[in-house]
Each structure stands twice: as structure tokens, then as C-alpha cells.
Amino acid sequence: MDTTVALSEGRRRRRMHSAEFKAHIVAACCQPGVSSASVAMANGINANLVRRWVKEAEAAREIERGSAASEAQKACPATTPTPTPTPRFLPLPMPTAAAPIAADIRIELQRGATTIAVTWPVSAASDCAAWMRELLR
Incomplete structure (x- = not known):
């Protein structure tokens, strides 16, 4: 694999890469799970x-x-798009009876060694929220 440097009349240098080197790089990029950036870094060339x-x-x-x-195309069959699998839906068993709804709201407050447990009826949830707002001010 040949990577030669051609010097021109100024500051710029341009590297010339052989066709087999390019084919090798393209083939390496086509491997599953390999990024073109990692192949570029491993070979000392720009990812672009x-x-x-x-x-x-x-x-x-x-x-x-x-x-x-x-040669590069033979080494890279993965460039053709692969069909994406269609999602499958699996039946999930549903409970026959509805889960029991909690009859009360239970709040536990702890400050230091003191713990307070408050039980509030669900039917008065808005009153419980107002009480909590006042408590937390």
C-alpha cells in the first residue's frame, strides 16, 4: 500500500494514495461495528x-x-441497504379485575427524630394539596 507525498511549489503538501490503499480503507469501513473515523485515525488520514x-x-x-x-466494491457488500425488520407485537395478558384504588392518601413527614404520618381521604385530594402547600411555605 503506497502513500506518497508530492511536494508542490509552496507550503502545501498533498499525499497521493494508491487505489489498493483506498480499497483497503473502504473495505475496513464496511465491516460491521467499525466507524470510518476510527479507520481514518488508525491509518493517519482525515475522516472526511x-x-x-x-x-x-x-x-x-x-x-x-x-x-x-x-476490488473495493467486492470487499464491501455491506454498503447495500439491509431491510429493517418489521416490529412484532406480542400479546400481553391483561388483569381481569381492576386493581383496587387506594381509599386514602398517606403522607409521612420526617424532621430530625420526629416522624408524622398523615392520612387524608382521596375524595378530598384538593384540600390535601392546599394543606401541603401551606405546610411547605
């Missing part, structure tokens, strides 16, 4: 460049559909 190579390989696959694929 790797993503561009993957896109170019996918575009070439679309152009050459039906004909012999290039």
Missing part, C-alpha cells in the same frame, strides 16, 4: 477523506451495477 472514498465506491457500485465490480 475516508468518507469521500466510501461515497465514491458506492457511486461506482451504482454505475457498474450488473457488471464486474472493482
